[in-house]
Amino acid sequence: DHVVVAGFGTTGSEAVDELIARGTDPRQIVVIECDGDAAARAEALGCNVLQGDATRDATLEDVKLSRASAMIVAAGRDDTSILITLTARHLAEKLPVSVIVKAEDNELPARQAGATTVINPVSFAGLLLANSSGSRHIANYITDLASVRGSVALNERAVTAQEVGKPLAAIATGLGMRIYRDGKPYGFTDPECEALQPGDLIVEVVRRTRPA
C-alpha cells in the first residue's frame, strides 16, 4: 500500500513534500529517479529510492507497482511521462495514476495512455491568474483548498451508514460540495443530494484546527 513517484524534479518533490505534510510515512513513498542528486534528496527525506528508468517494465516490477495504492508521474518531459503511464497501466490495471503534462496537446494522449488524473501546470496557472484578476481572495482560497496547510482542505470519503437517507447539507464533518453516485457527479443543489445512498462518495470542505 505504497505510493510510487516517478520523477523527483521540482514538481515530484513538491508532491512528496505535500504527501509527507499530510501524514504519509516517507517509508511508504517509493521514488524512481535516474538523476543521482535528485535521488539523494529523496533519500534524505526518508523515502525509498530506486535509481532507474521508470519507462521499463523491470523497474516498475521492482517497486511492486501492482501492489501500490497510487502512482504519481512527473518525469519532466511529456513523452517520458506518457510512456511511463502506458507501462504502468499495462502492469497495474486499476492503479490510480496521476500525470503532469506540460503541453495541452498531450493531455488527451496521457488519458489514452491510462492516466486517471492529468494535470497541466501552465493551464492551471492561467486559471488562477484569471480568477485573481476579478477578486482578491479566490486564488488564495483555491491554494488553501489544495494544500494541507492553511485553514481548509478538501476531503473525499464514503458515505456512512448513519448518513444514508439524509441530505448532503446535513453532514456534520464538513461542507458537502458534491457526491459521486455510480461514478457520476452531483452538486449540492441537485435533487440527488437530498437523500444520500449507500455507496455514495462525498467531496467535502473540512476545517483544519489551525486558523487561516
Place this chain on the structure above:
Amino acid sequence: DHVVVAGFGTTGSEAVDELIARGTDPRQIVVIECDGDAAARAEALGCNVLQGDATRDATLEDVKLSRASAMIVAAGRDDTSILITLTARHLAEKLPVSVIVKAEDNELPARQAGATTVINPVSFAGLLLANSSGSRHIANYITDLASVRGSVALNERAVTAQEVGKPLAAIATGLGMRIYRDGKPYGFTDPECEALQPGDLIVEVVRRTRPA
C-alpha cells in the same frame, strides 16, 4: 476599467482565454508583448495589443495602467516578471497585480515588489498531484472550481443589505465558504460567520447552469 496582461506566452494566453470565457470583452484586455508572433495571436482574439517592453514606465503609462482594474504578469522569466511588478506598483499604488513565479525562492521577492497574488505553477501542480494520490476526484474538483467551465465556480462578492445579521450558511446564491471582515478571513465554522456584517466580503461556491 481594463485588464492589463504583461506577457502572452502559454500562461498569459491561458489566462486571457479564461477571462474571455468568463465574459470579459476582449477589447477590455490590453496585452503587452514584445514577441511579434505572440502579439499577433493576442490581436486575433480581439485584444488590444501593445508591442513593447512592460518593464518600462513609458510602456505601462501608454496602456493607462493607473486606470486599469487589474494586472496579470506572466513574462516567462521571474526576473522580468518581478521588475514589471515593481514598475507597475510604483505607477499604480492600489492596482491588484497577480504574477507568475517559477522558482519558490522568488515568491517572497515578488510579494515585496508589490504583487497582491503570487502563483507558482510548479508548486501548485505538486499540490494537485498529492491530492490526487489519495482520492480520485479532488484534483478534478479543484480544477472545476478554478475554471468557468464545468458545474461549479468560486465567486467573491460583497454582502448585501438583506443578508446583514443572517448567518453565512443562510445565503441563497451559493454555498458560503469564507468571509473577509476588515481584511481577515473567517471560515464557515467560525463564530464570526453566524451574523454577517456590512462590508463583509463573501467567498461562495456557485452552481453553473451547465451540468458537470
